Amino acid sequence: MQIRLYRNCQVEQEGEVWFALVKFVSARNKDESNQRLCRTNRTNNTMGATASKLPKDQLSEYQELTFLTKQEILLAHKRFNELLEREDRQQIGGSRVPMNKILTLPELKSNPFRRRICQVFSTSDLRDGSLSFEDFLDLLSAFSDSATLEIKSHYAFRIFDFDDDGTLDTGDLEKLVNCLTGEMDNTRLTSEEMKQLINNILEESDIDKDGTVNLSEFQHVISRSPDFVSSFKIVL
Amino acid sequence: MELREFRDSLASGFNDHYSPQPSLRHRGGPDLQENENTVQFDWSSHPEESDDGDSHQPQNLRELPLHMTLKRAIWQVQQMKVPVVTRWGSWRIHQSKAFRRFREDAKDVLAKLALWRKTIHKIGGHFGGGVQSYFLFLRFLVILNLLSFLLMASFVIIPSIVFNTVSFSGSSSIDSLPSVNMTGKEECLRYDPNPEALTVFYTYFLDLLSGTGFMEYSYMFYGFYNNTLVISSGFSYNIPLAYLLTAAFYFLFCLACIIVRMGSVTRIMVATGGGAVGGYSMLIFTGWDYGLQGERATQLKQNNLLYQLQVDLEEERIKQKAASLTLTQTVGLYSFRIFLHLVVLAMIVGAFFGIAAATQFSQSQQQGGIVGLLLEYLPSIVMTTSNFVVPFMCDQVARFEKYSPSVTIILALLRAVILRLVSLAVLLYSLWKQITCDGDVNTGKCTPCSYNSEQYQCWETRVGQEMYKLTLFDFLITIAMLVLVEFPRRFVVDNCSCKLVQWVGRQEFLVPSNILALVYGQTVVWAGALFCPLLPIINTIKFIIIFYCKKGTLFQNCRPALRTFRSTSSNFFFFLVLLIGLMLASVVLIYSVAIIHPSYDCGPFRFSETMWLVVPNTFHSLSNTTQEFLFYAGSQAFSIPLFIFSCVFLCYIAALATVYGKTVALLKNQHKMEGRDKQFLVKQIKEIAALSKEEQEPQQPPRSQAQWNGAPHWGGQHNPAFDPDTGMMTQPRAFFPDEFENPGLHYREE
Numbered sequence: 001m002q003i004r005l006y007r008n009c010q011v012e013q014e015g016e017v018w019f020a021l022v023k024f025v026s027a028r029n030k031d032e033s034n035q036r037l038c039r040t041n042r043t044n045n046t047m048g049a050t051a052s053k054l055p056k057d058q059l060s061e062y063q064e065l066t067f068l069t070k071q072e073i074l075l076a077h078k079r080f081n082e083l084l085e086r087e088d089r090q091q092i093g094g095s096r097v098p099m100n101k102i103l104t105l106p107e108l109k110s111n112p113f114r115r116r117i118c119q120v121f122s123t124s125d126l127r128d129g130s131l132s133f134e135d136f137l138d139l140l141s142a143f144s145d146s147a148t149l150e151i152k153s154h155y156a157f158r159i160f161d162f163d164d165d166g167t168l169d170t171g172d173l174e175k176l177v178n179c180l181t182g183e184m185d186n187t188r189l190t191s192e193e194m195k196q197l198i199n200n201i202l203e204e205s206d207i208d209k210d211g212t213v214n215l216s217e218f219q220h221v222i223s224r225s226p227d228f229v230s231s232f233k234i235v236l
Numbered sequence: 237m238e239l240r241e242f243r244d245s246l247a248s249g250f251n252d253h254y255s256p257q258p259s260l261r262h263r264g265g266p267d268l269q270e271n272e273n274t275v276q277f278d279w280s281s282h283p284e285e286s287d288d289g290d291s292h293q294p295q296n297l298r299e300l301p302l303h304m305t306l307k308r309a310i311w312q313v314q315q316m317k318v319p320v321v322t323r324w325g326s327w328r329i330h331q332s333k334a335f336r337r338f339r340e341d342a343k344d345v346l347a348k349l350a351l352w353r354k355t356i357h358k359i360g361g362h363f364g365g366g367v368q369s370y371f372l373f374l375r376f377l378v379i380l381n382l383l384s385f386l387l388m389a390s391f392v393i394i395p396s397i398v399f400n401t402v403s404f405s406g407s408s409s410i411d412s413l414p415s416v417n418m419t420g421k422e423e424c425l426r427y428d429p430n431p432e433a434l435t436v437f438y439t440y441f442l443d444l445l446s447g448t449g450f451m452e453y454s455y456m457f458y459g460f461y462n463n464t465l466v467i468s469s470g471f472s473y474n475i476p477l478a479y480l481l482t483a484a485f486y487f488l489f490c491l492a493c494i495i496v497r498m499g500s501v502t503r504i505m506v507a508t509g510g511g512a513v514g515g516y517s518m519l520i521f522t523g524w525d526y527g528l529q530g531e532r533a534t535q536l537k538q539n540n541l542l543y544q545l546q547v548d549l550e551e552e553r554i555k556q557k558a559a560s561l562t563l564t565q566t567v568g569l570y571s572f573r574i575f576l577h578l579v580v581l582a583m584i585v586g587a588f589f590g591i592a593a594a595t596q597f598s599q600s601q602q603q604g605g606i607v608g609l610l611l612e613y614l615p616s617i618v619m620t621t622s623n624f625v626v627p628f629m630c631d632q633v634a635r636f637e638k639y640s641p642s643v644t645i646i647l648a649l650l651r652a653v654i655l656r657l658v659s660l661a662v663l664l665y666s667l668w669k670q671i672t673c674d675g676d677v678n679t680g681k682c683t684p685c686s687y688n689s690e691q692y693q694c695w696e697t698r699v700g701q702e703m704y705k706l707t708l709f710d711f712l713i714t715i716a717m718l719v720l721v722e723f724p725r726r727f728v729v730d731n732c733s734c735k736l737v738q739w740v741g742r743q744e745f746l747v748p749s750n751i752l753a754l755v756y757g758q759t760v761v762w763a764g765a766l767f768c769p770l771l772p773i774i775n776t777i778k779f780i781i782i783f784y785c786k787k788g789t790l791f792q793n794c795r796p797a798l799r800t801f802r803s804t805s806s807n808f809f810f811f812l813v814l815l816i817g818l819m820l821a822s823v824v825l826i827y828s829v830a831i832i833h834p835s836y837d838c839g840p841f842r843f844s845e846t847m848w849l850v851v852p853n854t855f856h857s858l859s860n861t862t863q864e865f866l867f868y869a870g871s872q873a874f875s876i877p878l879f880i881f882s883c884v885f886l887c888y889i890a891a892l893a894t895v896y897g898k899t900v901a902l903l904k905n906q907h908k909m910e911g912r913d914k915q916f917l918v919k920q921i922k923e924i925a926a927l928s929k930e931e932q933e934p935q936q937p938p939r940s941q942a943q944w945n946g947a948p949h950w951g952g953q954h955n956p957a958f959d960p961d962t963g964m965m966t967q968p969r970a971f972f973p974d975e976f977e978n979p980g981l982h983y984r985e986e
Contacts, residue, residue, distance in 0.1 A: 021316070026309035065307045067298055069344055110534040111526060123303045134304035141298070143526065154301040156521070173520075180524060181542040182535070189542070193549050197516060200552075205517040208911030218521065220907065225522040226504050230368075234526050235357060 033094060066141035067151075075236050076140050079105070080133050097136075099129035107234050112179040116159045143234035152232045153222040157215050167212035173198050351375055355787060360527060363745065363790065369807055370747050370754075371783070377758055378779045380493055384486050384765070385772040391482045392769055393455055395473055399464050425837045442605075445708065446612045447701035456704075458767045459697035459838035476840040476850045480829065483766045487822055490762070494818065498811040519544070536795070569638070576633050583629055584655055587622035588662045594618040595666040599691065615702070616709035619659050623756075627652050627749070649748050649806075653813050656756045657820060660706075664763065664824055667702060671695045672832060686833035694838035696767045696828070703764025703771065710757050711778045718789050726793040742795040750786070751810050754779075759817030763824045 054077050062073050083097045083105070099118045108114045118129035121139040131139070141147060142155045160168055162175045174194060181187050189197065205213050205221045222228050297307055297314075321329070347353065352375055360368035443449030453460055464475045523541055528534055598614040610617075630651050634644050669675070671692055673682040681688045692698050722743050729742050761775045830848045834841040841847045855863065868874055 021313045022306065022309045025312050026305050029305065029309060029312075061308065061311075063340075065297060065304060065311060069347070071348075106529055110529065110531050112524070112534070112538070113526075123305065138304050142301075148299055151299055151301055158301075160521070177520060177545075180520065180538065181545065182538040187538060187542055189545065189549075193546065196549055196552070197520075197545065200516040201520060204515050205521075207908045208915050210915060216907070217911075220904075221517050221521055225518055228522045230360075231522065231525045231527070233360070235360070 062137055066137055067144045067146045068137065068141050072140065072144065072236070073137065076137060077133070079236055080136050094132070096124060096130040096132045099131075102129075102131055102136075107236060112183075113159050116162065120155065120158045140234070140236070143232065145233065145235070149223065149229055150219070152229060153219045154215070156222070156228075156232060157218045160218075167214045168218065169212040170198055173201060173213075351379065352783070359787070359790065363794075366747050366806075367745050367790065370745075370750055371787070373751055373807075373810060374754060374779060374783055374786075376493075376497060377754060378776055378783070380490060381758075381761070381772045381776040381779065384490065385770075385776060387486055387489065388482055388765075388769050388772060391478050392461070392475070395478065396455065396461055396464070396475060399466055399473075399475070400462075442609050445705075446609060447704045452697060452701070456768060456770050457697040457700045458769070458840075459694045459835070461840045463840040463842055474850075474854060476844075476847075477854050479840050480847060480850055483825065483829075486765060487762070487818070487825060490818060491815075494811060494815055498808065498815070501808045501811060516545075516548070532795075573637055576637050580630050580633055580651060583626050584651070584658075587626050587655065588659060590618050590622065591615060591659050591662050592666045595663050596670065599667070599670050613705060613709055615663055616706050619663065619706075620709065620713050622659060623652075623656060626655055645748075649752075649809065652749065652752050653755075653816075656752055657759065657813075657817060660756065660759060660763070661820060663702075663706075667699060668827075671699075685836060687835070689836075692835075694835045695832075696835060696839055699828075700764055700767030700771075703760050704768055704774070706760045707757065707764075707771065707775060707778065710753070710760070711782070714753070714782060715785065718785055722789050722793045743789075743793050745790055745794040748806065752813070755810065755813050755817055758814065759821055762818060762821030765821075766825055766828060 054074065059070065059073060062068070063070060066073070068076070080097070083101050084095055099115070099122075102118055103109060103114050108117065111117070115129065117139065118131060119127070121135045121142075122129050122131055123135055124130045124132075142151055157168070160172060160176050162172045163169075168176075177194065177197060178188055181189065188194075202211065202213070205217050207217050207220070208214075297311055300307055300310070302310075352371075356368060356371050356375070359371055439449060443451055447456070451457075455461075461475060461479065464473075466473045466475075519541075525537065528537055594617075595615045598611050601608070601611045603611060627648070631648060634648060637644070637647075639647065671688050672686075673680050673688055676682070678686075681690050687695055725740075725743055729737055729740070757775065757778070761771050764771050828847065830846055833845065834847055836842055841850065844850060844853075855866070858866075
């Protein structure tokens with residue numbers, strides 16, 4: 001589909017047209033990949049199982065769209081393959097790995113935020129935290145070496161936003177602190193300590209004093225920490 | 237796919253606050269959403285307009301925190317944009333795309349070639365950024381030493397080997413340098429390093445360890461090199477000049493490398509304001525290290541965080557409850573602190589005296605065998621012992637000083653650095669005292685030769701030997717510590733379950749003390765490089781072996797550190813200390829080159845007053861124009877304007893930095909203000925919308941799609957396309973014919 005857009009379009013109209021185009025194209029992509037899936041299903045059932053390899057054009061596409069290098073993408077492909085059921089290994093593009101399998105990865109197994117990470121990066125309609133291969137690449141890209149501070153702080157904010165309401169309120173902060181200190185009863189702070197801590201946090205980072213920490217306030221705190229980028233890292 | 241199905245599917249997915257949909261401002265609707273979390277994307281940047289367009293756009297795409305499907309769709313849509321360009325423009329775009337791809341491939345290849353890349357990756361993954369920074373620092377030093385050795389080898393060592401083994405026709409080994417008056421200097425010419433013909437086997441081993449014997453008169457040390465000046469057909473090579481200039485260039489090269497490395501670290505530090513402590517929010521938001529793997533490491537980290545939080549909260553509570561300290565208590569605390577500082581100072585000064593005495597004693601003894609070896613190593617032994625004992629005692633003292641934790645760490649590091657570097661300086665000073673008879677070259681033993689020829693027939697080689705011994709001893713102690721302390725400790729902790737042992741626990745990899753050990757080793761090499769040209773390669777091999785040993789002990793014996801190590805600000809500090817070490821070594825270099833008389837019987841400078849004189853002497857053999865040019869460059873007419881210009885440039889850079897800092901502060905304030913403004917305006921709008929909704933509720937027909945009722949626009953500005961009067965753009969209507977039947981309806985509430 002080619003659309004010639006002339007220069008004398010106004011910016012606002014252009015934006016809305018492009019946005020509509022984006023949604024249309026993404027829906028069409030989904031359609032095409034579904035059709036491709038059915039076709040490969042049929043051919044694989046007749047041809048027999050073969051090891052799935054990442055085609056070159058897809059590899060370069062992933063390189064364009066993520067911060068990962070070629071080696072990292074291939075390694076991710078291999079590790080994701082191992083997590084899939086044997087019969088799903090041919091259609092790596094379309095299959096989803098359930099959350100409990102993702103959580104068996106050694107890099108995520110003992111991370112206290114593992115469930116939130118899966119839920120944030122999951123594009124599944126059922127909201128069950130299952131990851132497709134592209135979600136997995138998104139995850140690794142955000143946690144990679146070369147990802148920028150903005151991306152990392154954006155995703156960190158989403159991971160800490162336990163109720164997905166767009167801000168970190170008291171409930172979110174409490175759950176966050178409990179994740180950091182441990183889930184056992186003897187590893188939690190007492191409720192007075194928790195209240196004191198949350199008050200201090202809000203006092204320090206809530207700039208507009210609305211009782212919650214929004215994304216820009218969060219990013220403001222993060223930008224003052226020189227070690228955040230190096231600690232917000234998961235490499236396979 | 238039917239357009240209708242597509243339209244229906246658009247309505248879904250609105251619950252997500254982070255998709256691009258919220259960036260559509262719903263104009264005039266009562267359900268106004270706050271758009272702080274919108275994903276902004278600049279559609280209007282055409283590829284042919286931006287200068288570095290291609291490097292800009294892919295970067296833009298990757299930085300969007302969207303799902304891959306949306307990113308891919310945006311990418312495809314971007315590619316659909318067929319810009320109206322000339323042939324020249326499209327060729328230029330094509331070239332820049334190809335160049336960018338080539339650049340990325342080259343970066344990939346270079347990254348693959350980086351030394352020990354996988355190992356350091358793995359270490360960072362298991363132990364965090366702090367430990368990884370130690371190994372990165374070690375790798376930097378290995379490469380620096382290797383490059384320096386290549387420099388030395390290609391300009392000094394290999395030519396010397398070549399000239400010693402091959403005889404050129406027309407070469408002359410006597411130089412054209414003006415020789416010093418040699419009469420009356422017979423006592424200075426008594427250097428005889430050649431070993432006896434038959435030696436017992438173990439003396440080879442002793443010689444290897446102390447740099448004497450067969451090692452002394454070899455390419456290892458300064459004394460072996462001759463002052464050869466080779467002139468053959470069209471080719472001339474001056475070994476003394478090469479030696480001196482290579483040493484000078486080596487220092488400048490190391491300085492440049494360190495400053496480049498420091499630059500990147502400094503940039504981060506300036507941007508984040510020096511890593512100022514942000515308190516609780518910083519700890520909570522950035523405290524977790526996502527690279528940790530394994531149950532044990534995670535639990536330790538969680539325990540540590542819990543403990544830290546409890547301690548901090550407790551301190552705050554106590555501070556709030558307790559009254560401020562009375563005057564007498566404050567005075568008492570400060571005087572106690574001063575007293576403890578004096579105690580630490582006394583310990584450090586005591587260590588210095590010990591080192592000076594040991595050096596003096598060791599230099600004056602000339603025994604053979606094992607006892608002799610021990611005496612030779614006496615300065616190294618005393619220095620290493622003090623480097624272990626004194627920081628340990630300082631740590632115990634620091635417990636009583638009651639400073640805050642960050643101040644305590646900085647003080648401990650500062651004390652350790654002073655101890656290590658100044659003890660090395662003390663050793664060099666006592667050596668210098670002995671060589672030049674306390675600086676007075678015309679008294680006592682120094683009269684005939686301007687240096688202490690009784691003890692030092694070839695003083696440069698002796699200094700080189702001392703540095704060699706220091707390096708070797710440092711290496712042996714590191715290995716011994718690994719084998720005799722760390723491995724047994726782990727065995728004991730793993731197998732014995734008594735409480736005391738478990739409380740001591742496994743070794744923790746202490747990054748600061750390890751890095752200081754590296755800095756100390758490197759400073760020794762720098763100080764000795766002039767006198768022992770092979771020292772850089774010995775150091776390279778030493779550091780490589782240390783890398784593998786430390787990696788082994790890290791994975792086998794160590795547990796993850798309890799305290800989050802602030803790697804970035806400490807990185808800057810370590811490079812600063814390395815720079816101080818380089819300054820110390822350059823003082824040694826400058827002093828030896830310019831002031832002390834070279835030995836009469838050994839080395840490439842044996843016939844000049846000072847080492848530096850080689851340069852002016854060869855200067856006169858250059859052509860006249862070169863001489864005039866260099867004179868001009870050194871004269872006042874040139875150097876004063878140059879100096880003034882550099883001052884002006886420095887002031888400009890400083891002013892720029894100040895302006896940026898002020899801009900950052902202003903923007904931070906503005907950010908605060910805007911937040912408050914936005915809050916206020918949102919409240920106002922909500923009130924007004926609520927009022928108008930009450931008024932208009934009975935008049936409005938039900939809407940077909942409650943959420944797609946606003947005219948979407950990107951920049952938050954009024955979109956004339958949806959005014960009922962103007963009917964310019966038909967394309968949106970082609971997509972969404974139903975919604976825009978009554979566009980005017982949606983603007984009545986404004």
